[in-house]
Amino acid sequence: MWRLRLDTTANRLGLEVRDGDLLLADFYSLELSRNELTKLPLPAAKNWWLGLEDAHESLLLLHGYGNRQVGEHKGIFAYSSETGKLAWEQPELAFYGIAATGVLALEPEQKTLVQLQPDSGTIVRQNVSLVRGAEEVANYSRARYQHCxxxxxxxxxxxxxxxxxxxxxxxxxxxxxxxxxxxxxxxxxxxxxxxxxxxxxxxxxxxxxxxxxxxxxxxxxxxxxxxxxxxxxxxxxxxxxxxxxxxxxxxxxxx
Structure with missing residues (x-):
């Protein structure tokens, strides 16, 4: 199985490729103008328990798992699409979506959202309701994916x-x-x-x-x-x- 996520801000394509029989997963970023491919240099044993959430501002946003039995996503790990290096992480949050103002993440205990600065992962806004967050993600998606x-x-x-x-x-x-x-x-x-x-x-x-x-x-x-x-x-x-x-x-x- 695989997943494709467009980074329209950087003209890049994020890719997740999984082999369920061998329990292997790999993550890549493709620069679409020059067709240059970057592979995240992650250990194979770790990769299977990660997944691609999104790609934004030259970052691949990966998730981990809280409850692996039910597939609960937990943790946000942002890797540079250009170098493959870890840029930042928020291991206790869960990815929610991309808004015009930044990355929205769920605080599982509070059932509310926080806004993260895309380049650093710093929390810059708290107590965002799920309804408000859904509106912000939907509004930005229309502009973000207008050519997709x-x-x-x-x-x-x-x-x-x-x-x-x-x-x-x-x-x-x-x-x-x-x-x-x-x-x-x-x-x-x-x-x-x-x-x-x-x-x-x-x-x-x-x-x-x-x-x-x-x-x-x-x-x-x-x-x-x-x-x-x-x-x-x-x-x-x-x-x-x-x-x-x-x-x-x-x-x-x-x-």
Missing amino acids: TYPMLYLEGEKYFAEVADFLRQQLHVEPMGGIEYAEAGEYIVVSYYTTAANSKTDNMLSVFDLHGKPKLNKHLARGLSGIGSDTFIIFNQKLYFIQDRNTLVVHNLT
């Missing part, structure tokens, strides 16, 4: 899953299962879907269609997965980004 499209995830059993699955059956003669990610960008439709593989595993496929439904691209993203994921692709400045076979970042122009 993240796909919508439709799970099996939902109305839109059935509609897109029917479209895929007609166009590609496949039988999607589990979940489908769907996005429209300009003159193209991008769909990531799963099919049943051997030994109760799944394969993840990505297809691009024009607005008439004609296939333009078909790619195997991954084979032999244990389940389904999300954030399998993003679209930024008319370019499609996705990870193939857990080890290759692929970029296609949608122009």
Whole structure:
């Protein structure tokens, strides 16, 4: 599984690549103008218990876990996207979101938010309500991602899953299962879907269609997965980004 997070302030892409069978995880930052890739130099034993929350102002924001059994996120660890070094950490807080004024984090005991200075992690505002925080994150996201499209995830059993699955059956003669990610960008439709593989595993496929439904691209993203994921692709400045076979970042122009 993997995760992609755009840092629109620095024209960078944060990447998390995980191998559930080997319990391995790696984190990278890609500078999009020069295609320069930086890998965080973290020990493999530690990486599995970290995850990518977001990327902002040339930082990769990772989380740890409080209760590993339920997947509770705890801790914020900010690494430089350029050097891979730890810039700051707040081990007792939980990441909430990015607002125009800084990083919002949850104080688990108080159930309120604090605002952190992005470059230092210093707390500069306290007692922010969850309602106020949600508004600030939503408002900033509209400006932050105005040139970016993240796909919508439709799970099996939902109305839109059935509609897109029917479209895929007609166009590609496949039988999607589990979940489908769907996005429209300009003159193209991008769909990531799963099919049943051997030994109760799944394969993840990505297809691009024009607005008439004609296939333009078909790619195997991954084979032999244990389940389904999300954030399998993003679209930024008319370019499609996705990870193939857990080890290759692929970029296609949608122009």
